[in-house]
Amino acid sequence: MLAMKVAGTHYRSIWPIERPGQGNVEHAVGIIDQTQLPYAFACVELANLAAVADAIRTMRVRGAPLIGVAAAYGVALALRADRSDASLAAACEALAATRPTAVNLRSALERMRGALLRVAAAARADEAWREAGRMADEDVQINRALGAQGARLIAQAYQHNCERNSHRNGHSRTVNVLTHCNAGWIAAVDYGTALSAIYQAYDAGVPVHVWVDETRPRNQGLLTAWELAAHGVPHTLIVDNASGLLLQRGQVDLVLVGADRATRGGDICNKIGTYLTALAANDNGVPFYACVPSPTIDWRLNLARDEVVIEERDHDEVRTIAAQGGRARLAGSETPVANPAFDITPARLVTGVVTERGIAAPAQLAELFPEQRQAA
């Protein structure tokens, strides 16, 4: 089984650091600074709550699964400094305020709060550290299982292409998957969501090629291209505008994306532009699957529209762009800008939701998680 590597070394996107300090053990969390990727691979230590909150806000850590785990470590670091109930509450509040859309952040904080309030203050800091570590390990297990489910879709598409190929000369058997944003191992703790499926199909020998949406404004597509190149998966970078034409031309077999929040009803809140891709997939009869680990499902919501807060981010994310050698300026500060970070793909455009327990049509999503029947 694969584990994601950078230049031959296995990395997770976040890891605990414990080292002997003055009289006790110092704790920190290590991350890959994703704002520097793909131009530089820089690992950074976050030593306290404020550093974790800032890393989430500025997207040095990003991706719904990773944000959840990072927040858990943020709580753990806060409790090392002050293990009181008030400190726990303040840490959760500060972390919850960093980004509004991904549900993983909120549910991770709820889980930490629930687990730690039951623990005596003296044991709280160690327990928080262990609980954050358990969440990281669970994320890895979940997304490995999710990827195995998603890989079946790619294998099926390959089978379909092989059957077509016996009728139509020249049609490639390679499965063309289109993805948006980065739903890779650096967006989770390891493996990723949509890319976990692609990696596992690739490792199983299925010929696969990935169309990678650039994903303006923050160009997470370049992170996806970087991941895919590191693993050897064939891919082609395109501007977001190009997905429609590729779908029109029959050059896409399957769309696989991640999610920042899915509802019980199968609405998918994901990186801005996902909805456009889903419309084009639907218009051309191409299956559109969202890869959604269960911690990303908001069981309280049936419909996302009007209920999910869409984050509006800094306007200089549009006026400038991350490039080799630093940010380049595209438009002056006098140019008015809007910069919503997510959109909502309604369940009617979603062929299926890929989870760690299996793949379900949106309306049947809850059947995979019977323990959540009461949560509505």
Next chain:
Amino acid sequence: MLAMKVAGTHYRSIWPIERPGQGNVEHAVGIIDQTQLPYAFACVELANLAAVADAIRTMRVRGAPLIGVAAAYGVALALRADRSDASLAAACEALAATRPTAVNLRSALERMRGALLRVAAAARADEAWREAGRMADEDVQINRALGAQGARLIAQAYQHNCERNSHRNGHSRTVNVLTHCNAGWIAAVDYGTALSAIYQAYDAGVPVHVWVDETRPRNQGLLTAWELAAHGVPHTLIVDNASGLLLQRGQVDLVLVGADRATRGGDICNKIGTYLTALAANDNGVPFYACVPSPTIDWRLNLARDEVVIEERDHDEVRTIAAQGGRARLAGSETPVANPAFDITPARLVTGVVTERGIAAPAQLAELFPEQRQAA
């Protein structure tokens, strides 16, 4: 009536230059180098066929109407150097090869060839110069008339918003128009197509605000923002991915785009990404109009799909980006890229086609041009 100005001076996007030379009059055409906009406003002289062909290929001049007129001037300059039939044929061939998608280029060359083959070689160079000038003037008249037609749509939307406003408190009366790419005066000779409608509505006092798609990879949205700012029209720049969410939220009253080629049946071939915007407009019940001056209609085609050649442009247009101070690098040359420049919006997604003669549903487009009934 407005005429488009830069810093208070009226400019067309292309103009003839005649100056006393050694024993005769030297001819050239002046253009605004659009690859430098919005960072620098630089006028450039094109003195011969090769310079014109290069300017079209490299998109120093761009926009279907302007490309057509520039090509006509290219023929005229070629004939000043060599007025033979062979020179005329070679000039048309060289210019036709610059860009494949916009039909204006081909029809301008056909018009020049047809007009000039009838003229004695001795008179050909002067006649070519006059014919190119007539085409430029016609373009201005056509797009002024087209804009007056399109402005009616914006005025009607304003009326509709005013009526809604009497029922719903807080709903703005301002008409929100979304546009893609640059269909402004610099894409034509003057006024523009989609922006001609917006300028004329604005000048008539209709409150209008424009959502401007950035339009990767070449960011023509920045040209649109530059034009709108110069004319004082309120606008907001967004990444292309954001149009779907704005449409979902009801923040768009009307989509107005230009076209590089429209078919008799009302299919619209326009800048890559237009199809995605049309899908999202359709999904949210928002009218989608293409502003198509008649020289942009390819009367020989009914359906665009499989018949229009979609230009594939240099992959470094995706790997790098035009920015203040020069191009910035986003991805290395090892990153595989696809860069199709246009897509096709099928007529079923087009509410209406705005022409200089009026506005028609796609299926009725030919009724506005009865003289084209035989061309099919």
